[in-house]
Structures are given as structure tokens and as C-alpha cells.
Amino acid sequence: MKFRIILLGLMAVLVSCSGEQKFMHPEEKQETIKPFMIHLQHFFNDNERVVSFPIWFDDSMIKKQGIQKITRRIYSSSDDLSIDSISPKEIIEYEFDEKGQLITIHVNHYYENVNMGSASFHYTGEKDEHGYCMVTKGKNLNDYDDISQNYTVFDKEKYTDKYLVYRDEQSGDYSFFMLNHANWGALSVDSILHPTAQDLIVLGTPRNPTKKYRVKNRVNESDVVEFSYHSAVNAVNAIDYDKYPFHYRRTFRYAIDGVCSGFIDSTFSNNEYLTRRITSFEVNAGLLEIVKHSNSVGTDDQGSYQVEHFSYTYFEAL
Numbered sequence: 001m002k003f004r005i006i007l008l009g010l011m012a013v014l015v016s017c018s019g020e021q022k023f024m025h026p027e028e029k030q031e032t033i034k035p036f037m038i039h040l041q042h043f044f045n046d047n048e049r050v051v052s053f054p055i056w057f058d059d060s061m062i063k064k065q066g067i068q069k070i071t072r073r074i075y076s077s078s079d080d081l082s083i084d085s086i087s088p089k090e091i092i093e094y095e096f097d098e099k100g101q102l103i104t105i106h107v108n109h110y111y112e113n114v115n116m117g118s119a120s121f122h123y124t125g126e127k128d129e130h131g132y133c134m135v136t137k138g139k140n141l142n143d144y145d146d147i148s149q150n151y152t153v154f155d156k157e158k159y160t161d162k163y164l165v166y167r168d169e170q171s172g173d174y175s176f177f178m179l180n181h182a183n184w185g186a187l188s189v190d191s192i193l194h195p196t197a198q199d200l201i202v203l204g205t206p207r208n209p210t211k212k213y214r215v216k217n218r219v220n221e222s223d224v225v226e227f228s229y230h231s232a233v234n235a236v237n238a239i240d241y242d243k244y245p246f247h248y249r250r251t252f253r254y255a256i257d258g259v260c261s262g263f264i265d266s267t268f269s270n271n272e273y274l275t276r277r278i279t280s281f282e283v284n285a286g287l288l289e290i291v292k293h294s295n296s297v298g299t300d301d302q303g304s305y306q307v308e309h310f311s312y313t314y315f316e317a318l
Contacts, residue, residue, distance in 0.1 A: 033233045034258040037061045037288060041208070041227055041236040044263075044279070044291075051121045052154040052166070053206050054102040055131035056094075063100030065287065069313040070094040077295060077304045087113045098315060101126060106138075109147060119148035130164060130177075130206045132156055163192060164206070174199040177206060184211075190218045208234065235260070245269055259283055262291075287312060 035058060042048070043056050057070075074090040088110055095104040102123060109117040120138030127133045137148045154166035154175065164177040176193045178184055183192060184203045195201055197216040204210035204227075212225040225241040239250040247268040255261045262280040266273065282290035291308035 032256075032258040033230055033235045033254050033260075035061065035233075036235070036260045037286065039207075039236075040252060040260065040263070041239065045239070049150065050152045050154070051105065051135050052133065052152070053131045054105075054123060054127065054133055054135075055207055057096075057100075057102065059100035061100070061286070062096050063098070065312075066315045066317070067096055067100075067312055068315045069096065071311045071313070073309045073311075075307045075309075077306050087111075099126075107147065108144075115142070115144050117145035117147040118142070119146060119151065121148070121151070128156075130159075132166070132206065171198075175202065176200070177202045177204070177209075179205060186215070186219050189215070246274075247271075259286075 037058050039056055039058065042053075047053075048056065070093070072092045072094070073088040074092070075086050076089045090110065091108045093104075093106040094102055095106075097103050104123070105119075105121045107119045108115055118140060121135050122138055124134045124136065132154070135153060137153070140146050149170065153169040155169055157167050157174070158165040162178070162180055162183055164179065166175045166177075167173070168175070174195070176189075176195060176199060178189060178193075178201065181203075183189070189195070189201060193199075193201070195215060197214060200212060200214060200223075202209050202212050208229065209225075209227055211227070212223070213221045214223045215221050223241075225239065227239055228237045229235060230237050235254075236252055238252065241248050249266045249268070250263050251266065252263045253261050260281065261283075262278065265277040265279070267275050278294040280292045280294075281288055282292075288310050291310075293306040293308075295304045295306065
């Protein structure tokens with residue numbers, strides 16, 4: 001009997017220890033989540049190509065750290081993190097002023113160390129209250145292909161208390177932002193905005209969208225993307241979207257210390273789980289340094305990785 005009691009006690013201790021998860025459950029300890037230097041609802045996704053909204057970085061953190069430039073090197077794959085001998089496929093440079101405002105982006109694509117295409121964007125003035133900023137495309141001074149057409153530039157058309165309107169400079173299509181929850185119904189969207197099937201409707205603000213979609217015949221939605229946030233700190237929790245016949249869900253992971261440690265991209269079909277891709281962050285002194293995108297469908301430590309490396313240049317201290 002005494003042995004049985006000791007055994008049960010050991011089992012209870014083991015269960016208790018296993019309950020101390022490395023990552024927080026999405027609904028737990030939301031108040032401990034810390035601000036991150038990157039706004040993850042806009043980064044590592046198609047929002048990076050919408051250059052009229054330079055809202056990818058936390059301006060206050062950039063200013064506090066005295067960061068002048070972030071250089072991001074993206075590598076196609078690596079079996080480990082020894083990336084010194086590997087040619088990057090893309091290098092992106094983000095330059096900031098002393099207020100932490102993004103002022104210039106330079107993008108260069110490479111193949112075996114040969115520059116295959118480039119683009120640059122220059123911001124004039126400061127962002128408005130919704131994160132929009134005037135931007136101009138730089139001229140190519142070399143013989144590289146101009147890849148700037150792969151990025152979206154918006155003209156600011158109209159601001160009201162209910163909605164914002166932007167026009168795609170290249171396609172002429174509109175992006176509408178419905179600001180007030182009271183106007184998020186299908187009939188309200190149709191009567192206020194009169195969108196076409198090509199226009200993008202966003203419920204929420206440019207900085208913190210709740211849902212994006214296109215609509216036909218008032219109620220037939222397509223290209224739906226939905227965002228959820230930890231309400232206590234407004235940090236993104238998950239992003240869901242459909243591309244028939246699959247459903248995709250990106251779930252963000254936060255370590256016990258409150259710092260975002262990466263995300264998991266899961267794929268489903270007919271509500272059945274199919275596969276996943278794991279992205280992990282290595283953070284040093286609050287700054288993102290290494291990003292690993294797993295190419296495997298197994299555990300965290302198997303297979304090769306797509307690797308991104310972030311380095312920083314600082315303003316000289318006065």
C-alpha cells in the first residue's frame with residue numbers, strides 16, 4: 001500500500017510538470033504577451049507587398065533601439081543554420097529615420113549570387129492615422145529587371161467616419177475598409193460601398209483587420225481571410241483563409257515569457273487535418289534574428305528549412 005501511494009504521488013508530480021507547457025494556450029495569460037518588433041498580421045504574408053501601408057514594424061521599438069536599417073536575407077533552404085556559404089535568394093533592406101519611421105525599402109532578387117531583379121520604394125512624409133503613406137517607386141540604375149510591378153501602391157481616395165477608400169494604382173480596383181462594426185452586415189456593405197467583384201472589402205482598420213473578402217451578388221464571398229487577436233494586448237492569435245478545396249490556419253505561438261516564438265501553418269480539407277509547416281523565431285535582446293520555416297510535415301526538428309536572417313545597423317549615439 002505504501003509503495004502504491006508513493007507511485008501515485010510520483011505520477012501526480014509528472015502530470016503537473018508536463019502541464020507546464022513551453023507555449024501558452026491561446027486563451028491563457030494574455031496579459032503577459034509582450035509587444036513584438038514586427039506586426040505579424042502584416043508580415044510573412046501577402047501584406048508585405050502592399051507598400052502603401054508601411055506598418056510592418058513597431059515604430060516605437062525601432063526608435064527606442066536606435067535602428068537605422070534592417071537587412072533581411074532570405075535563403076531558399078538549408079539543412080542547418082550554417083548559412084554563410086549559401087547564396088541568398090532575396091535581400092530586403094528597410095531604412096528608418098530617427099523617429100522610427102520607415103523611409104526606404106530596397107528589394108533585390110538573386111540566383112547564384114547574380115542579381116536578377118530589383119525594386120525600391122521611397123516614402124514622403126509621415127504615415128496618417130491609419131498607417132497610409134505616400135510612396136514613390138525608385139528608378140533602376142542597373143540592368144536588373146524591375147520587379148516593382150509585383151508590389152501594390154494605393155492612391156488615397158476618400159476618408160469618412162464609416163469607411164476608407166483606396167484605389168490600386170495599377171489595376172484600378174478598390175480596397176474598402178469598413179471601420180464600424182455596426183456596418184459590417186452584407187446589406188450595409190453593399191448599400192454604402194457598392195463594391196464590384198474585383199474590389200477588396202476589409203472589416204476593421206488597415207492596422208488591425210478582422211476580415212478581408214471579395215463579394216458578388218451581395219452575399220457570395222470569396223478570397224476570405226479572417227484574423228483573431230488576443231484582446232488584452234491586441235496581438236494576433238490566428239489567421240484563417242480558404243483556397244478551395246483546402247482551409248489554412250496560421251496559429252501564433254507565444255512563449256511563457258510573453259515573446260512570440262513563431263507560428264504553425266496547418267492545412268485542412270473537409271475539416272480533416274492534412275499537414276503543417278512550422279516557423280520558429282530566434283530572438284536576441286528583443287530583436288528577431290533568425291527565422292526557420294520548416295519544410296517537413298513531421299516534428300519540429302526534422303527536415304530542411306527555409307531560413308531568414310535579420311541584421312541591424314544603428315544610428316550613432318550622440
